[in-house]
Amino acid sequence: MAPRAPKGTRDVLPAEGRVRAGVEAVSAEVMATHGFGRVVTPTFEETEVFVRGVGTATDIVRKEMYTFEDRGGRSITLRPEGTAPVARAYVEHGMHKLPQPVKLWYMAPMFRYEAPQSGRFREHWQVGAEAFGSDDPLLDAEMIALLAEIYARLDVPDVRLRISSMGDPDGRTAYREMLLAHLAPRADSLPRDARERMDENPLRLFDMKDDAVRTAMADAPLLLDNLGDAAREHHQRVLEALRLMGIPYEEDPSLVRGLDYYTRTVFEFTCDRLGAQSGIGGGGRYDGLVESLGGPAVPGVGFGTGVERITLALGDAAAGAPVVDAYLAAPEADIRMALMPVLRDLRRSGVRVEAGPAGKSLKAMMRHASSLGARHVIIVGPREHAEGLATIRDMTTGDQVEVPVGEVHVHVAAPGVDA
């Protein structure tokens, strides 16, 4: 059997590659206008980065990491998420001494050992941004606005924003007791995995789709109604800023992000075109993360958005055809050889030009040029070659002109390209 791409991985072919290039370009533009600098962290980290950063109660750390021992006996893990590594780099390079906040972004692959399904892979790419060193709620709002702007510029359809607050750690501990007290008399009606989850993180029960769980949670006290004063004030400021910027949101008390590090603001963008995995991007504030990685007590806020989910939401229509300005058709091998410098010069001057392989008939080349969508075909047969000419055919009008070979670039140049 011929080898295949490993389970949960995929090959991105040129049509989709063009869409991804657009995602990256738009992200880079929007990040720049918001003052974010690009970082590239290693594809793998010491396992400790994720154990301490993401938290041992999370599914990511408990059962989804690609962890192995390298030949030097170190425990290594393929990056399952982007925030912890960037926080690690922030600490490692003493970035807390730079003017705060420090704003960083990335586009990088993530690896999680999960059962693949629509929109979920074992390797996926995320565009993410992290801002360290400020607890200003307006920074949270800016992060959300930044992500919304990326979706808007890409024309991602049917995007909705849900937002909530996880409160502060002490407040969350108190709320947790309140929630457990609510659940205790109902525990018998819950399925086993729900009861197990009660011990680890009862908040997660809000995410479950099981009917028994839903009825038990229907009248449960909400974290959002039990925030401490500071967290509540923070949350209101975030919402006010969103309103001022005209960013629609739905406050959703049941929104619980599955990473332990979140504090206060949490948000998620969903897209209805995505099927069961409707989340297209999300993030929140993580005021304890840097400290848990051995750094100073520095607050932070960030998000990640899935590149595959964006391209999935955009659909096939987003994959435009490749652009070819000109097609060089020279059936005779010797002539084709003689035109190599011409081909080079055309490309050097910015013309996107394909050349038919010698040995094919002119008819075959015309067909090829047509299927590539070439705007012009440069025909050089024995007659033209003897006189130093080239025939240029406009493929949309069918008009043909003969010009000196040296002037071909003037006639086939792409709009906006100075010849």
Place this chain on the structure above:
RNA sequence: GUGGGCGUAGCUCAGCUGGUAGAGCUCCUGGUUGUGGUCCAGGCGGUCGUGGGUUCGAGUCCCAUCGCUCACCCCA
């Protein structure tokens, strides 16, 4: 990890109650001498996921196995 669906040419699929493999698209070559997109003709291309079994005979039935896919869980 659990459950549903599916595995036939590069792609999308057809093959009814078992008789020894097809279509469309793509690609290639032609339709007279150097010209595309339409049309016409021809051609390339498949150990019918894999391994067993039943049968005179299996793509079609049975068993196993692998893979893909969707959903749960979780997340981007």
